[in-house]
Amino acid sequence: MSITFSHWQLQVLRLLLIAAGLLPWLVWIFEVNPDLFAQIFAPLCHQRPERSLTLASQTMVVCSRCAGVYLGVATGAVITLPKRLLPHARYVLILAGSMMGLDVLTQELGLHDPWNATRLLTGAIGGWSLAALAITALSLEREQRASDVSS
């Protein structure tokens, strides 16, 4: 038998996504031991200062693209994919991934300088698409299983 997430398990996943997504942002905004967290996030991001957001001379512990991804993940846990789009989720993922890929490609080919705004935006869209798909798919599956059991 396939597994089904309970309501509370789904809420725990949602909280984990929000916590993971907001972690680098909270570290940055509240300057929570940034040097320590920079070491922790070092394996997950190149952390190049010229490609990272800066606030009051405090550079974020991840680059702007990763920051966008993390923010997108947290957002996707709250603002989920509309249910009617779930059958077409693969196209949402492909579109989001393509946008990020295009930004990476044009940047690395030297067609433009690293723009933190586009890095942040495309990263956020990519992160949102993943988290939003996860929550919507698991929620809808739970509802369908519950209605199958009751009928």
Next chain:
Amino acid sequence: MDGEAGGIGRFAMYALIGGAVAGVLSAIPVINWANCCFCLLNVGGAGAAIVMYMAGHPESRMSNADAAISGAISGFVAGVISTGLSWLISLLLGTMLQGLMYSIGDLAGPQAMSVVGSTLMGSGLGLLNFCVNPPLYTVFGVLGALATLHLMYNERIS
């Protein structure tokens, strides 16, 4: 139609393999730079577990919850192995570098000292890394597994 009987057990092995490979690769210097690109190794490991299961069971279907749990297992295993191996490497390398620093003394310079300091700090962060990295890897493992399921096996979602 649901997947085969057996719950988590039917895909746990694939999840463990995917997570183990991703974890080992994530601990190897230079190779782990791939994680700077959307946690590629971790997400890839979780996705590979889904692909391995589906390839090995061509008649089976998989639910979103199955994929999420498979991804969570892969991600967690990758996070633990990667963090543990990285800690060992930094511990070993830090010790070697410290010995080297004592040997060459003033010739090293401030930049080299900074490298040693970072490496040694990495080894000291071991416990804190274990509290942060495995959960992060788990989250991205879940996302990677679900994305793989919907991208590659949309018609086999139960």
